[in-house]
Amino acid sequence: MVAIAIGLISLALTDSIYNGVIIQMFRDQVGTHVGHLQIHRRGFNENKVVQNWLPDPDAVERRLAADSLISHFAKRVIAFGIVSSASNSSGITLVGVEPERERLVTTIERSVSSGGYLQTGQRAILISRRMSEKLSVRLGDKLVVMATALDGTVGTDVFRICGLYETSSSEFDRMFVYIPLSYSQQLLGLGERVMEVTAVLRNPEDAYALRDRLAPVLGPEFEVLSFAELIPMMMQIITVAKQSMVIYYVIIGIATMFGIVNALLMSVFERTRELGILMATGMKNRNIVTMILMEAFFLSIIGTVIGLGIGIAISLLLAGPGINLSAFAEGLTMVGASSRIYPVVSLDGIINGLTVVPAIALIAALYPAVRAIRLEPVRAIHYV
Numbered sequence: 056m057v058a059i060a061i062g063l064i065s066l067a068l069t070d071s072i073y074n075g076v077i078i079q080m081f082r083d084q085v086g087t088h089v090g091h092l093q094i095h096r097r098g099f100n101e102n103k104v105v106q107n108w109l110p111d112p113d114a115v116e117r118r119l120a121a122d123s124l125i126s127h128f129a130k131r132v133i134a135f136g137i138v139s140s141a142s143n144s145s146g147i148t149l150v151g152v153e154p155e156r157e158r159l160v161t162t163i164e165r166s167v168s169s170g171g172y173l174q175t176g177q178r179a180i181l182i183s184r185r186m187s188e189k190l191s192v193r194l195g196d197k198l199v200v201m202a203t204a205l206d207g208t209v210g211t212d213v214f215r216i217c218g219l220y221e222t223s224s225s226e227f228d229r230m231f232v233y234i235p236l237s238y239s240q241q242l243l244g245l246g247e248r249v250m251e252v253t254a255v256l257r258n259p260e261d262a263y264a265l266r267d268r269l270a271p272v273l274g275p276e277f278e279v280l281s282f283a284e285l286i287p288m289m290m291q292i293i294t295v296a297k298q299s300m301v302i303y304y305v306i307i308g309i310a311t312m313f314g315i316v317n318a319l320l321m322s323v324f325e326r327t328r329e330l331g332i333l334m335a336t337g338m339k340n341r342n343i344v345t346m347i348l349m350e351a352f353f354l355s356i357i358g359t360v361i362g363l364g365i366g367i368a369i370s371l372l373l374a375g376p377g378i379n380l381s382a383f384a385e386g387l388t389m390v391g392a393s394s395r396i397y398p399v400v401s402l403d404g405i406i407n408g409l410t411v412v413p414a415i416a417l418i419a420a421l422y423p424a425v426r427a428i429r430l431e432p433v434r435a436i437h438y439v
Contacts, residue, residue, distance in 0.1 A: 085282050
């Protein structure tokens with residue numbers, strides 16, 4: 056019972072930590088920039104050039120505004136360029152945003168660690184703390200932004216740093232800079248054109264259904280992509296993480312099975328005389344098997360409840376302050392994970408814990424039960 060309880064404590068903690076990592080990675084990736092749904096000109100996601108501007112963004116806005124599944128949406132300009140300071144330069148992904156709308160769609164405003172967020176009409180630029188270190192600049196300094204305009208010329212403009220942001224992804228921080236939408240359109244010679252509209256839904260699980268519904272309505276000129284298509288690598292990491300939990304369940308299950316087999320075999324050997332007397336007085340084999348299986352079942356249930364209860368309690372205690380993994384921060388940020396993990400107890404994990412171990416216990420008890428019914432009553436009664 057103690058072995059089962061220890062196994063379940065480990066299982067509950069591991070499951071909650073894995074859930075916390077997966078949920079945080081998803082929220083960070085989707086919340087920082089991607090959103091739940093993006094609409095572009097067809098082919099833009101594979102070839103992000105300014106010439107692939109979004110046709111008729113007003114029609115897209117009207118359609119999104121009328122859909123009850125959508126919580127908020129915002130227009131963007133996306134372009135590749137170079138940002139330069141007095142001492143260094145860096146390749147960037149330039150994002151022109153509507154500051155008031157963008158703060159409702161992504162978490163970039165809440166990621167600002169020093170300075171302030173963008174303001175509409177302000178000739179300002181928001182960069183990451185990592186980029187500021189690379190460019191050797193600080194708040195209030197000026198940066199020169201260059202990018203290829205719609206007519207093929209090189210657009211150039213100067214912006215003052217209004218704030219520094221910091222996310223859980225080092226790759227994202229090294230590339231993305233933000234300026235107000237109107238200035239990005241001016242820089243690239245786009246007029247009123249934009250490249251994409253990003254939307255967040257009231258329920259992320261509705262993204263697939265909404266994508267399938269919007270695509271035929273908007274027409275063949277548009278592409279409607281859900282978060283799963285926009286961040287396939289992250290979704291693959293999440294899938295692998297979920298699958299790895301199955302392996303952990305198998306390991307715990309095998310360890311539990313050996314423990315139960317060993318305990319019940321010892322129980323059968325220690326009660327050989329008692330089993331012989333029961334068989335000699337007429338107890339049928341199926342009753343002996345049932346008795347041993349019930350013993351294993353109740354043993355596993357008690358151990359499971361104790362272990363799962365302690366494991367969940369520890370997970371909930373850690374969920375508040377989180378688990379500080381700052382020593383591995385660099386490696387975690389490379390895969391888009393935070394250096395502080397907040398365990399999340401899931402209903403699926405509780406159900407799995409309550410069903411898997413008792414089921415394994417019943418399977419493991421079959422071998423000791425078979426050994427018990429093969430005893431010869433006369434020899435068993437005289438067994439010492």
